[in-house]
Amino acid sequence: MNRQQLIEQIKQKRSFLCVGLDPDLGKMPAGLGGDLLAFNKAIIDATAQHAIAFKPNLAFYEVQGVQGYKAFEDTVAYIRANYPDVMIIADAKRGDIGNTSKMYAKSFFETLNVDALTVAPYMGEDSVTPFLGYPDKWVVLLALTSNKGSQDFQHIAAADGGDELFETVIKKSQQWGDASNMMYVTGATQAPLFTRIRQLAPSHFLLVPGVGAQGGSLEQVAKYGFNSDCGLIVNSSRGIIHASSGDDFAQVAGQKAADLHAQMQKLLADYGIFS
């Protein structure tokens, strides 16, 4: 999916919602017997009209071993077959030396054929660039994450120039890719810092986790993060898919996604985006 197609989808649906497919066995209705794929299909069908992206998180599949990995592959195939316009972001936070990142790129962009992959920046340029050679595929680079541990390293100011680490990541990575093949992960819990992020990366899409269970505010994210193309993909996982652990899980998930969709429609209107 290229940038134009992504923007077009946001414009048509008037949504910038990403539904995180992180199915936790302990929170799934007992009746499903731990069937990740059946759970995901129900969630996908209930939320696809509100979502412009789905983001399965590999950890929640690998925990079931081969069977889980198969459920992940089948989930990707199900979205592709039934909702071909919706972006698929594999949340795997990969990143390794060049020859290994090249293998990961092959895994995700050829074998699985997802649209985007989250990548960790610690190992630098040659750990990221192998993912950038694929047309219409995206690197979603960790910049400022939503968790408490983001305080440990991401805010360290450099002796030379004073940039905090997340700022250096955003600056430096723009030598490797651009707004057509790279996005940044920026946590909703850090929304006031989006002003600074927008100075550094005015055109890039930001993938924003942390709304919902982690406490981030959608209004704040929009206020500080919108650009004229929307420029935001806001993720909610637990707040949607595990809002109910009863047999009505899909219906409740659909309602939670619809609520966020309505808020997003209003925010896009309030800020005059695509008007």
Next chain:
Amino acid sequence: MNRQQLIEQIKQKRSFLCVGLDPDLGKMPAGLGGDLLAFNKAIIDATAQHAIAFKPNLAFYEVQGVQGYKAFEDTVAYIRANYPDVMIIADAKRGDIGNTSKMYAKSFFETLNVDALTVAPYMGEDSVTPFLGYPDKWVVLLALTSNKGSQDFQHIAAADGGDELFETVIKKSQQWGDASNMMYVTGATQAPLFTRIRQLAPSHFLLVPGVGAQGGSLEQVAKYGFNSDCGLIVNSSRGIIHASSGDDFAQVAGQKAADLHAQMQKLLADYGIFS
């Protein structure tokens, strides 16, 4: 595997060799028909007497999808069944928000039951600590990697105190774990910096990639990295497993591992370790 068992194994074999199981389809003998497990079994059998650890790199399995993931699981099971004393390090460079890292910890330390996992530090404390709650399991935290991109962020000096990022990672992470459950990845290509690393982490084991194909020197690594318990696990992947792409691949791999083993025996003797 606990620290005492690891040291005992190094002492008995007089080796600190880790064989990286990164099977590249393009470099495997055609006769194997791309069978990762058959390739690995032959490599494992040929090198186990020289190695104290095996390190499969997930990228090289995921690239084959479910079938590859199964080969990874089966490889782990094969090592466990046939060489129970040899450490298994899953090279996956995971790291995510707390609830996700908890799932990865379950995947690798319960479902797969490997001994150690490489983890990326960018997301800080709550991305690492979920892996530290397992007795006799290890986090191998990226500190100073062997690749060119290590220059991009790992050497940034902090305005407050002047520590480079890799130094801050080593210092801060010692508030989360200790030398009994944490090691650091420190690339062989940066051996002179091991002096500094040993000031910060005198007792920790260092997992050292980059000898061989990447150009690091075993002598330099020993000179700057040894401590009185050896304290080093030196990995070679391509230099062993793909030394021949002919039908003699396992035999040649065994020879390459034996060569490194002999060098390691000599270095342990030269430095009077375990004497």
